[in-house]
Amino acid sequence: MTALYQQYRNQILFSLMAGLLILVALIQSLSVSLTILNLCLISAIMALGVNIQWGYAGLFNVGVMGFAALGGLAGVLISMPPVSDAWQAGGLGILLGLVITIGTVVTCLFAWSRIQHLRRQRYWIIAVIIISGYALLRIFFDPGADAVESINPSVTGYLGGLGLPILVAWPVGALFAAGIAFVIGKVALGLRSDYLAIATLGISEIIIFFIKNEEWLTRGVKNVNGLSRPVPYEIDLQQAQWFQDWAMAIGMPVDDASAVFVKVCYALLFIAVIGILLWLSETALKSPWGRMMRAIRDNETAAAAMGKDVTWQHLRVFVLGSAVIGLAGAMLTTLDGQFTPVGYNPLRFTFLIWVMVIIGGSGNNWGAVLGGFFIWFFWIEAEPIGLWLIDALTSGMDPQSAVRAHLLEGAAHMRLMTVGIILLLTLRYAPEGLIPEKKRL
Amino acid sequence: MTDFFNALTLLGNFLIIPGLTYGSQLALGALGVTLVYGVLRFSNFGHGETMAFGAMVTILVTWGFQSLGLSIQPLPTALLAIPVGILATVILTLLIDRFVYRYHRERKANPVIFLIVSIGVMFFLGGLIRFIIGPGDQIFFDGTRFILKAREFKQMTGLNEGLSLKMTQAVTIITAVIIVAAMFWFLNHTRTGKSMRAYSDNENLALLSGINPDRVVLITWILVAALATIAGTLYGLDKSFKPFVYMQLLLPIFASAIVGGVGNPIGAIAGGYVIAFSELILTFAYKKVVLYLGPDNMELESLVQFLGTDYKIAVSFIILVIVLIIRPTGLFSGKTI
Numbered sequence: 013m014t015a016l017y018q019q020y021r022n023q024i025l026f027s028l029m030a031g032l033l034i035l036v037a038l039i040q041s042l043s044v045s046l047t048i049l050n051l052c053l054i055s056a057i058m059a060l061g062v063n064i065q066w067g068y069a070g071l072f073n074v075g076v077m078g079f080a081a082l083g084g085l086a087g088v089l090i091s092m093p094p095v096s097d098a099w100q101a102g103g104l105g106i107l108l109g110l111v112i113t114i115g116t117v118v119t120c121l122f123a124w125s126r127i128q129h130l131r132r133q134r135y136w137i138i139a140v141i142i143i144s145g146y147a148l149l150r151i152f153f154d155p156g157a158d159a160v161e162s163i164n165p166s167v168t169g170y171l172g173g174l175g176l177p178i179l180v181a182w183p184v185g186a187l188f189a190a191g192i193a194f195v196i197g198k199v200a201l202g203l204r205s206d207y208l209a210i211a212t213l214g215i216s217e218i219i220i221f222f223i224k225n226e227e228w229l230t231r232g233v234k235n236v237n238g239l240s241r242p243v244p245y246e247i248d249l250q251q252a253q254w255f256q257d258w259a260m261a262i263g264m265p266v267d268d269a270s271a272v273f274v275k276v277c278y279a280l281l282f283i284a285v286i287g288i289l290l291w292l293s294e295t296a297l298k299s300p301w302g303r304m305m306r307a308i309r310d311n312e313t314a315a316a317a318m319g320k321d322v323t324w325q326h327l328r329v330f331v332l333g334s335a336v337i338g339l340a341g342a343m344l345t346t347l348d349g350q351f352t353p354v355g356y357n358p359l360r361f362t363f364l365i366w367v368m369v370i371i372g373g374s375g376n377n378w379g380a381v382l383g384g385f386f387i388w389f390f391w392i393e394a395e396p397i398g399l400w401l402i403d404a405l406t407s408g409m410d411p412q413s414a415v416r417a418h419l420l421e422g423a424a425h426m427r428l429m430t431v432g433i434i435l436l437l438t439l440r441y442a443p444e445g446l447i448p449e450k451k452r453l
Numbered sequence: 454m455t456d457f458f459n460a461l462t463l464l465g466n467f468l469i470i471p472g473l474t475y476g477s478q479l480a481l482g483a484l485g486v487t488l489v490y491g492v493l494r495f496s497n498f499g500h501g502e503t504m505a506f507g508a509m510v511t512i513l514v515t516w517g518f519q520s521l522g523l524s525i526q527p528l529p530t531a532l533l534a535i536p537v538g539i540l541a542t543v544i545l546t547l548l549i550d551r552f553v554y555r556y557h558r559e560r561k562a563n564p565v566i567f568l569i570v571s572i573g574v575m576f577f578l579g580g581l582i583r584f585i586i587g588p589g590d591q592i593f594f595d596g597t598r599f600i601l602k603a604r605e606f607k608q609m610t611g612l613n614e615g616l617s618l619k620m621t622q623a624v625t626i627i628t629a630v631i632i633v634a635a636m637f638w639f640l641n642h643t644r645t646g647k648s649m650r651a652y653s654d655n656e657n658l659a660l661l662s663g664i665n666p667d668r669v670v671l672i673t674w675i676l677v678a679a680l681a682t683i684a685g686t687l688y689g690l691d692k693s694f695k696p697f698v699y700m701q702l703l704l705p706i707f708a709s710a711i712v713g714g715v716g717n718p719i720g721a722i723a724g725g726y727v728i729a730f731s732e733l734i735l736t737f738a739y740k741k742v743v744l745y746l747g748p749d750n751m752e753l754e755s756l757v758q759f760l761g762t763d764y765k766i767a768v769s770f771i772i773l774v775i776v777l778i779i780r781p782t783g784l785f786s787g788k789t790i
Contacts, residue, residue: 199778205565206496210707211777214770221767422584429580435573
């Protein structure tokens with residue numbers, strides 16, 4: 013029995029997952045099941061990104077939220093139409109601000125390379141450059157940003173985007189995340205593992221703060237709604253003759269059929285992306301490069317002694333993993349059709365993704381994908397299950413009783429506890445996860 | 454001269470007193486993180502939730518006391534309830550250590566594994582707290598609100614600006630001073646404290662000298678639980694209790710611990726105040742201060758502010774990142790517990 017399980021473990025586990033989703037479709041509705049499936053797919057991609065960093069290279073990145081948000085920002089900047097009034101009012105100031113920022117950074121880097129011999133004074137020199145750059149930025153940039161934010165603030169109040177199809181945002185989101193990851197990696201990858209964790213956590217919070225507060229770019233807490241879609245709109249489908257006929261043919265009300273159709277379209281797109289990513293990461297893992305990464309992960313000193321450039325490889329893998337997370341972030345805003353900076357919190361966007369990787373099986377791409385599916389499914393379904401369970405357990409009690417009411421109210425928070433317990437149990441009894449890393453010789 | 458005192462009062466009211474209060478709360482939190490790091494050697498991501506748990510028990514007991522009519526006017530009743538909160542938190546941390554951390558400690562797991570384990574604990578406690586008390590805001594402050602009211606101060610001194618001192622601020626600062634003093638006395642002058650320091654300094658040597666590691670771990674968790682409960686309750690008294698806020702507090706606390714040098718108690722305390730004051734100094738609008746100190750008919754358009762108030766919490770993260778990059782050992786490196 014166990015031998016059979018060992019042999020067909022992946023197939024069994026994935027069929028189990030499919031079975032759970034079908035069960036939801038039967039009990040709740042097909043639409044709910046597809047919503048869960050779509051978010052499962054996006055979570056799985058984020059988990060893949062984390063797995064590339066943690067499973068391949070042992071890098072402990074707790075900044076997932078920041079990279080996902082950057083990807084989401086790409087969705088806004090690519091797909092929304094530009095606001096020409098805003099560009100006219102404050103575009104110049106903002107472009108100047110950009111030039112000043114780049115100028116300051118370049119001056120800093122240049123100065124830094126020239127004043128290495130100055131020991132202590134060099135920090136002061138850099139500080140002076142940064143402070144004067146910042147002062148210049150405030151003088152030229154602030155009026156521009158204020159002007160942009162004051163243009164019709166209830167509808168726009170920001171620069172808008174490029175007005176391109178939103179699918180373009182997916183690779184761009186990956187690029188955004190990769191760019192920032194390169195900078196972060198350059199400065200932070202030398203840190204010890206737990207310091208790297210705290211540093212990335214801090215940086216991701218800074219990114220979110222930036223997105224929330226720089227309204228000229230992102231509209232901040234006012235959110236950006238109505239992003240364009242890569243799939244047809246429900247309302248258009250409902251009016252199309254061929255769709256009405258098709259809905260009639262499968263015997264579904266047109267409203268429901270259109271919702272399901274849109275979700276299936278999204279799911280197919282996401283499945284295509286995840287398929288390509290899985291194929292790429294599996295190929296990479298089997299290649300000599302993958303072998304080298306494992307060697308570095310398992311023994312950095314030995315790998316370095318064999319002439320491998322550990323720092324450079326770490327940086328590469330950090331950038332790659334972050335790009336995948338950025339891609340998933342852009343896909344998430346596409347699916348939501350809106351960008352809500354307030355929605356990014358570390359529990360949901362960083363730690364939960366980590367739980368997916370650990371439980372799925374770190375170092376194994378299929379494991380990460382499965383972990384993404386299972387944990388997201390649980391995260392969503394824990395509430396109805398918990399409610400049902402508590403309802404069943406307390407059914408003997410007086411329906412008016414305060415204890416029962418409190419328990420039912422608390423059921424929503426059961427999922428935090430459940431996820432915590434699952435994580436602790438996995439770490440103790442199955443530290444390799446559901447699908448362990450393949451043993452290679 | 455009056456202008457000078459007005460400016461000084463303004464700074465005192467909006468910068469120094471809030472800075473000391475927030476700094477004390479951070480320092481107590483960071484002390485707990487540093488103790489775990491020094492003795493158990495991992496970054497405890499569950500510390501924020503431990504603080505929230507301690508505060509939660511204290512709140513529940515406070516409500517109990519209030520309904521019994523117990524009070525220690527003019528001080529808040531919560532101070533009376535803290536010992537019960539500490540007791541509950543000690544039991545909780547010891548149970549968690551017994552059933553979660555001990556297994557990994559015995560296997561000498563990697564610090565990163567401990568870190569992930571502490572994330573699991575964070576999830577569990579977060580759920581438990583929301584399950585018991587709910588995710589909403591809880592206000593449990595009672596007693597006198599102000600020790601010194603702004604209006605009274607103005608009448609007393611004849612200045613334009615008022616200085617106010619809230620009861621919670623005074624209680625926070627005084628408690629922090631007492632706790633920190635007791636903590637240092639314990640670490641430096643008692644046998645147990647010395648054995649803890651020895652264990653943190655060099656585990657093998659400590660074991661050779663006959664120090665019982667289980668006892669050291671036990672004492673550490675007790676101290677951490679006590680510190681977390683006190684810090685959590687003081688923060689809740691001063692602002693308000695909301696489970697989510699304690700998770701957000703985790704980063705400033707880590708920042709304090711790291712800025713001072715992880716594993717170093719003096720560093721943790723200094724780090725707390727450094728973080729608190731930099732947040733306030735960088736986001737304070739100096740307009741009125743400049744107006745008082747400048748020439749009489751001066752006019753000023755801008756708020757004279759380094760960073761918008763929105764960036765207040767971000768300041769601590771920025772400092773954290775800068776310190777990690779330039780001097781990862783912290784400002785007071787080289788000395789552990």
